[in-house]
Amino acid sequence: MNWLVLLGLVAFSECIVKIPLTRVKLMRETRSEKNMLNNFLKEHAYSLYLTSSPGSNITTHSLRNIQDIFYLGNITIGTPPQKFQVAFDTGSSDLWVPSVLCSSRFCSSHVLFRHRESSTFQPTDTGFRIEYTSGTMKGVVVHDTIRIGDLVSTDQPFILSVNNSGFDEMPFDGVLGLGYPNLSLTGCIPIFDNLKNQGAISEPVFAFYLSKSKQEGSVVMFGGVDKSYYQGALNWVPLIQADDWHVHMDRISINSGVIACNGGCEAFVDTGTTLIYGPGRLVDNILRLIGATEHYVSCSAVNTLPSIVFTINGINYPLPAQAYAIKDSSGDCYIGFRENQANTSTETWILGDVFLRQYFSVYDRGNDRIGLAQAV
Numbered sequence: 001m002n003w004l005v006l007l008g009l010v011a012f013s014e015c016i017v018k019i020p021l022t023r024v025k026l027m028r029e030t031r032s033e034k035n036m037l038n039n040f041l042k043e044h045a046y047s048l049y050l051t052s053s054p055g056s057n058i059t060t061h062s063l064r065n066i067q068d069i070f071y072l073g074n075i076t077i078g079t080p081p082q083k084f085q086v087a088f089d090t091g092s093s094d095l096w097v098p099s100v101l102c103s104s105r106f107c108s109s110h111v112l113f114r115h116r117e118s119s120t121f122q123p124t125d126t127g128f129r130i131e132y133t134s135g136t137m138k139g140v141v142v143h144d145t146i147r148i149g150d151l152v153s154t155d156q157p158f159i160l161s162v163n164n165s166g167f168d169e170m171p172f173d174g175v176l177g178l179g180y181p182n183l184s185l186t187g188c189i190p191i192f193d194n195l196k197n198q199g200a201i202s203e204p205v206f207a208f209y210l211s212k213s214k215q216e217g218s219v220v221m222f223g224g225v226d227k228s229y230y231q232g233a234l235n236w237v238p239l240i241q242a243d244d245w246h247v248h249m250d251r252i253s254i255n256s257g258v259i260a261c262n263g264g265c266e267a268f269v270d271t272g273t274t275l276i277y278g279p280g281r282l283v284d285n286i287l288r289l290i291g292a293t294e295h296y297v298s299c300s301a302v303n304t305l306p307s308i309v310f311t312i313n314g315i316n317y318p319l320p321a322q323a324y325a326i327k328d329s330s331g332d333c334y335i336g337f338r339e340n341q342a343n344t345s346t347e348t349w350i351l352g353d354v355f356l357r358q359y360f361s362v363y364d365r366g367n368d369r370i371g372l373a374q375a376v
Helices: 031-041 191-197 280-289 299-304
Strands: 017-021 064-066 070-077 082-089 095-098 122-131 136-148 151-165 174-177 205-209 218-222 230-238 246-254 257-260 265-269 276-278 296-298 308-312 315-319 325-327 332-335 337-339 348-351 359-364 369-375
Touching: 017 070, 082 095, 095 136, 122 151, 136 191, 151 191, 230 246, 230 359, 246 280, 257 280, 276 280, 280 337, 296 299, 299 325, 299 332
Parallel strands: 082 174, 095 151, 265 348, 276 337
Antiparallel strands: 017 218, 064 070, 070 082, 070 136, 095 174, 122 136, 136 151, 205 218, 205 359, 230 369, 246 257, 246 265, 246 308, 276 348, 296 332, 308 315, 325 332, 359 369
């Protein structure tokens, strides 16, 4: 499929469905709490919240942030609509929310889908189980009408969870994947593809703006790009393969000295990951070079730390210390780099929200590429 995508230079606001995102704080308040969250962050870290602008062609989806970690947004499922707060994740392709039939501890504190109250609900007999590093989710594949702002996906397959373990402290009700169809564990059509096929969006494109400091102001947009959220050029990077949001990265450097990705490596651009993940020995070297102890530095020293530069497709993307050193309530700053424990045959990095707050990102399914630009 080869769609014509007209974006990058001009924002076609009349075609864009824009969803405001709100930042939400979670539990990472002190060093003593970091281990509880770290296991989960090996797989996920999100945030979003949904609203729309009545009478406007632009729908705004607000995101909430959790200690600069989670961006959560509202969607609705069923007829009449039932509202859920989900994580929008470029690293996966399935949608799941908890069912009213769920009896696990997670479900006791989250919104549950009441399938009997939806006139458009369609069951199947396909059971499913997803294994995360931090826990499991078991459920059944079903179909219903799903709305993201003014976007409507009819007969959308998704997973109704009947048992969750390992997510009890997480603030989201579910996860909405924005990855390629081949990443769907259920084999079902992802919601973005369904929206495209049903003509709900004008162009097969979506983009994220994650605010650096304000709780409000983060946005995910569908169908085009609003140029007001970035400055300078929108630089396009081809995907390594048209099956996942991963690109070739040239190197990572400090003060012009290469510290990782020497000779090139792979980088996944992942809105569903909070931090930046890489091979353990290379992450340890970065922490050593900036003088971090157990991933922490004194916040008073942040202004003296160097920028870490990611070079992608020949373009430098500096990440200043103010972006990768995140203050917690104890007065210390933790460094947003962690070990990627996945076994890969090549050096692989995951560029999560620590990177994406600095750089506006565009995901172009029509041309199989990612656009990056300095966020405003």
